[in-house]
Amino acid sequence: MPSDKTILIAGAGPVGLAAAVELARRGIRVRIVDAEAGPTPDNQSRALAVLPTTLAILEASGVAERLMAEGGRILGAEFWRDGRKLFAVSLESARTPTPFILSLPQARTERILIDWLGEHGVAVEWNVSVTDIGETHRPTATLSTGETVSADAILGCDGVHSRVREAIGIPWKGEGYPGDFSLADVKFSTPIDPHHAQITMKAAGGGAALLPFGEHEARLIGTTATPATLLEGLAGISEVVWTSRFHVAFRRAERMAKGRVFLAGDAAHVHSPVGGRGMNLGIWDAATFAFLYAQGRETEYETKRLPVVDAVLKATREMTDLVSHPPALAKMLLPLGMPLAGRLPFLRRPLAERVLALDLPQPEWL
Incomplete structure (x- = not known):
């Protein structure tokens, strides 16, 4: 892809920042703006779990090494019910070089990504947002500063209330979820x-x-x-x-692309935090877009991402239901079946890999 073309990224949360890293390391010029005055405050951990696929994606840039130097490693979990320990799950049998959940507050993840970008000549433009999108096949964006920007592509990573998504007329589909x-x-x-x-x-x-x-x-x-x-x-x-x-909801955009305007992260899908998939799924979106764009295959983005998004929404809905409104059979079998699964090798590994989201399609370039 010619290096004189620029990608405009709207949103400098973990997803937009990861997109900028993955594009910049491939020699693609990026411009990244965000409506906020700066990154997530240090005292708000927000997204906490970094999964193995995310670490694998960020290894090529060296960001994964920096994340692991600061984060903790969750190697498993203990499950209790009404004061009694039922069973424990270990993640160490998963087939990955990083068989753990990296535990790192989002504020630190963002700053590590921002530092990497700064070292490579990319600065986030804070207090600047995309307010409108013009024609989508040769996209232009109007910024809150009044500037009109022409870009080869625009990537909307501007969250659940995405102005990019609204401006190109892509509606939500899905539903809210009862409970607090x-x-x-x-x-x-x-x-x-x-x-x-x-x-x-x-x-x-x-x-x-x-x-x-x-x-x-x-x-x-x-x-x-x-x-x-x-x-x-x-x-x-x-x-x-x-x-x-x-409150939580299970929704996604009807489409993740229109012309040369693309959506990633919460701008494209939202779901329950159960399972720790949210930030990771968005980073996988961002990295997939960067890879496809570098290959000249960005038109494949939507068809590659929507099945994965739908699979994650389905899985997180099932996990949330199991926690919030467990059926009678699950209540009865959970104390019996899960300890058995944790002891049998042929069940232990698939269980660990499901917890780590390794059962989902993995990036084709890794």
């Missing part, structure tokens, strides 16, 4: 196990997860009406750093 979700980032006065998540389920339905990102810090997330409920009965908390209450 809450999260809290906390610090502990005494060390916790940094390598294992703790999943607590209730016989009546609902539950919570503790995801460590260090020996003294963790994310609590669960199906509760308020963050305060997550903290009840949990000893050793020295500080509550950040809390949030939210």
Whole structure:
């Protein structure tokens, strides 16, 4: 692809930043803008899980090495129900060089990507947003500064309320999900196990997860009406750093491309945080676009990504239902079937690979 052509990226969250890295390392000129004044605040972990496929994608740029130098490694999880330990799942049998979930706050992930871009001559233009899109086959964008930009392609990574998606008239499809979700980032006065998540389920339905990102810090997330409920009965908390209450939905854009305008990440799909797929799925979108564009095959982007997006939405919906509204049969079989799956080698590996999303189609260039 000629190096004098420029890709305009709208949105400098992890997805837009990863797109810029993957394009820039291939010698493709990028311009990246974001409506915010800067990256995610340091005290908000937001997306926490970095999966093996994401690390494999970011290995070529050297970003993966930087992420792993700062992040923790979750090697498995313990499952509890009503105060009784049911079983444990290990991820170490998965067929990947990185058989773990890298636990790293989104704020740090973003800054590592921003630093890499700065070293390669790319600076994020903060406080600048795309306000409108002109003709999509020879795309132009109007920026909040009043500037009109011509680009060879535009990649909308500007979140669930994407102005890029709205401007090119692509509607959402899908539905909301009943119930409340809450999260809290906390610090502990005494060390916790940094390598294992703790999943607590209730016989009546609902539950919570503790995801460590260090020996003294963790994310609590669960199906509760308020963050305060997550903290009840949990000893050793020295500080509550950040809390949030939210609802979830399972939706995607009807299309992920129109002409030479493309969508990635939350601009194209949203789903439950159960399973930790959200940020990762967006980065896979971004990397796929960069690879195809460099190959002159960007017209294949939508057909390659939509089946993967649909598979992730289906899987996360099933996982969310299992946690929030478990059917009677699942309640009965879970304490019996899962410990067995964890002990049998021919079941242990597929289980670990499903947790790590390695059962999804992997990038063709890796």
